[in-house]
Amino acid sequence: MKNDTSIELHLPTPVEKMSFRGRDYFLKRDELISEDFSGNKGRKFHSILKKELPHIKRVISYGSNQSNAMYSLSVLAKARGWEFIYHTDHIPDLLRRTPVGNYAAALRNGTQFITGKKMDEIELDDETLFIEEGGRELFALEGVRELAMEIERWYSEENLDELDIFLPSGTGTTALFLQKSLIEAGSAIRVYTTPCVGDRDYLLEQFRMLEEDRSLYPTIVDSARKYHFGKLYREFYEIWIELRDSCGVEFDLLYDPKGWLVLTQYEREMAKNILYIHQGGIKGNESMLARYERKFARR
Numbered sequence: 001m002k003n004d005t006s007i008e009l010h011l012p013t014p015v016e017k018m019s020f021r022g023r024d025y026f027l028k029r030d031e032l033i034s035e036d037f038s039g040n041k042g043r044k045f046h047s048i049l050k051k052e053l054p055h056i057k058r059v060i061s062y063g064s065n066q067s068n069a070m071y072s073l074s075v076l077a078k079a080r081g082w083e084f085i086y087h088t089d090h091i092p093d094l095l096r097r098t099p100v101g102n103y104a105a106a107l108r109n110g111t112q113f114i115t116g117k118k119m120d121e122i123e124l125d126d127e128t129l130f131i132e133e134g135g136r137e138l139f140a141l142e143g144v145r146e147l148a149m150e151i152e153r154w155y156s157e158e159n160l161d162e163l164d165i166f167l168p169s170g171t172g173t174t175a176l177f178l179q180k181s182l183i184e185a186g187s188a189i190r191v192y193t194t195p196c197v198g199d200r201d202y203l204l205e206q207f208r209m210l211e212e213d214r215s216l217y218p219t220i221v222d223s224a225r226k227y228h229f230g231k232l233y234r235e236f237y238e239i240w241i242e243l244r245d246s247c248g249v250e251f252d253l254l255y256d257p258k259g260w261l262v263l264t265q266y267e268r269e270m271a272k273n274i275l276y277i278h279q280g281g282i283k284g285n286e287s288m289l290a291r292y293e294r295k296f297a298r299r
């Protein structure tokens with residue numbers, strides 16, 4: 001049986017100092033966990049990579065045709081010798097003909113794409129592991145708890161007297177389980193997040209699907225302006241370029257631009273020490289960057 005020896009994970013990930021617009025931050029570089037299995041998807045799916053699941057032969061999931069979770073699951077399935085079946089609404093002709101980004105990488109890993117099926121038509125059996133869109137699953141707690149413990153250990157070694165964490169949310173699974181793990185470990189570190197998919201109410205709804213106790217929820221902060229997930233905004237592109245050029249770090253183009261815009265608006269109300277978590281997603285930048293360059297034509 002194949003197991004996690006086929007993917008080498010570099011844990012714990014380093015924390016580095018960075019400076020942006022005249023303010024210092026710490027950066028947890030979770031995008032460096034491994035080349036193919038990194039960021040928060042690497043954390044969330046870590047327990048599935050390690051666990052003995054002798055009866056499982058395939059993974060089924062669903063979501064968008066450029067999802068970061070889809071790509072990570074294709075890597076996981078390949079490493080475990082499982083089939084990976086992925087349901088998505090639609091694959092545009094252009095993408096079919098010239099695959100790019102997460103879609104191209106998932107195809108190379110042998111992903112079978114199925115379009116236009118309703119979720120309740122999908123048949124599941126004992127040999128199939130079904131994973132919710134974006135990895136919004138209870139099993140993610142184990143891997144995210146490891147992230148929390150890495151941060152807590154680093155925090156006490158550094159002798160810092162206070163710390164807030166900031167990370168942008170999709171399903172909110174990572175932010176929620178991080179805050180929950182820290183509180184349950186007796187830590188005073190607070191987690192702040194901003195919704196990138198949907199609004200504050202949507203994010204609270206996502207939290208509720210995983211955890212009833214509201215005292216374990218992270219603090220939600222948001223921008224005055226509403227942004228739609230996956231749409232292109234000039235200020236997103238600009239802050240992404242500014243981060244790349246001034247800090248030398250490539251962030252993700254779907255979540256991090258909103259993350260940094262909101263963080264720069266709220267940092268004055270947060271602790272003196274702020275840790276930003278780089279949650280990966282670099283593979284997806286290929287398709288996003290092409291779209292941004294077509295729209296705003298600047299390099």
Ligand SMILES: *Cc1c(COP(=O)(O)O)cnc(C)c1O
Pocket residue numbers: 039040041068069134168169170171172173174175252255256279280281
């Ligand atoms: C998936 C993803 C997120 C959102 O993670 P959730 O746990 O769903 O909130 C944020 N950033 C990147 C780069 C991602 O790939």
